Amino acid sequence: MVTPRERARERTMAEIRALAWKQVEELGAPALSLRAIARDLGVVSSAIYRYVASRDDLLTALLVEGFSDLAEAADAAEAAVPADAYRERWLAICRAMRAWALERPAAWGLLYGGPVPGYFAPQQETSPPGTRVLLRLAAAILEAKAAGRLEPKVGPAAGISQVSPQQRLALEAISADRGVPVDAELVALGILGWTAVLGVISSEVFEQLGPDGAPAVALLADIQFESIADAVGF
């Protein structure tokens, strides 16, 4: 039983989220203003607090929504690739992440940029959607490994350097927490890939390569993903 009131409330909530995204994408995450949303909504400023407890509360909601949206884009891209084309699955996710980030740079900044001042994300809420993409990438690596189709080119997994015993213990404990027991070398490899991908995308989105560095990163993005895939061993 859904009353008209509930329907109206839900519509208002959706409108608030939409306006909030608009603000974030136009002016950046910390410029998010509840009063401005109220104005756009044609309502007095204090009325907003009937719908959202605080600015941080709204920010958390956006964060969760953003992570979920990104994860769904990645999932969709991955689903379009045969399950046994491990490298292509991994690359498809990377490319989907990049496309999403370029389409919504401020949203990417909200998710993976520096922390918003004074705001600390409640990890119990943001963590599940926030790790979805990472887990998909990890799954591609694990499945490739299980199928004997992974030949890492760098790091300990390639036999170049070594994971110390303490590191091994700590890493295996962490992956066991996640429910998927894997060996330390693979965890190291997965995290290397993840951080490298984040670095590639963030460098492009945040324009961290000096004046005319941006076009270079743009040109190279796909080559970089391929290179990381090489390194991981696909």
Added chain:
Amino acid sequence: MVTPRERARERTMAEIRALAWKQVEELGAPALSLRAIARDLGVVSSAIYRYVASRDDLLTALLVEGFSDLAEAADAAEAAVPADAYRERWLAICRAMRAWALERPAAWGLLYGGPVPGYFAPQQETSPPGTRVLLRLAAAILEAKAAGRLEPKVGPAAGISQVSPQQRLALEAISADRGVPVDAELVALGILGWTAVLGVISSEVFEQLGPDGAPAVALLADIQFESIADAVGF
């Protein structure tokens, strides 16, 4: 001829910058408040504007100072390593960057995190100090290559994938702009290393790996630098 007045002014300026850094490191970059600085300085709020034109102006000054400080830390670390130990030079810079970032997380966020809302860095001012570290890393690669001591393990430079003709043209134009003509494969490799290093450090500093992901990244940071060095071909 330096008047006492100028000395006093310079002292006040330095104090303002110090207080500003303190605020940035305690509360984050966008929480930087000129009024708060004035309070700490024991002066009325408007007096600050005798020293700094605007909040953005101060932010730019901090940005330049931060980049320079980081670059000097990196230079010092590199100088402690023999010039022909290319891999170690490159690793020393990476480790210095990470140490600096962990020591001053908010400062790292200011330099390499998402852009501060509403603030657009004047690239002509921030770019020269901002690219110093990148150029040092690039120099290590170039010199290693010249000495015949570089064997890339991934990407086009390893012959795995290819740089398209248009990409080659664009990349060589860009590196020519910088004054150092190098071939496209090396540029791709250098940028790959740079973005990967940024990704590793930012992931750790910004805690982007979920709840207990941070310790894993911390444990792995050095292994990741080694792996990236492997990939680049040191």
Added chain:
DNA sequence: CACAACTGTGAGCAGTGCTCTTGCGGACGG
């Protein structure tokens, strides 16, 4: 129908960046 829950109003507090006018005091030229 009456009561209760929900929604919107407007005033108000404390904080922000930034501008403007006013006045003080040290530095400098005659």
Added chain:
DNA sequence: CCGTCCGCAAGAGCACTGCTCACAGTTGTG
């Protein structure tokens, strides 16, 4: 040595922010 002038600080003020609270109106329900 004195008067002028300029650098500095003060304080009021504008427009904005998040957030709270007492109040009024509307709507749903026992």
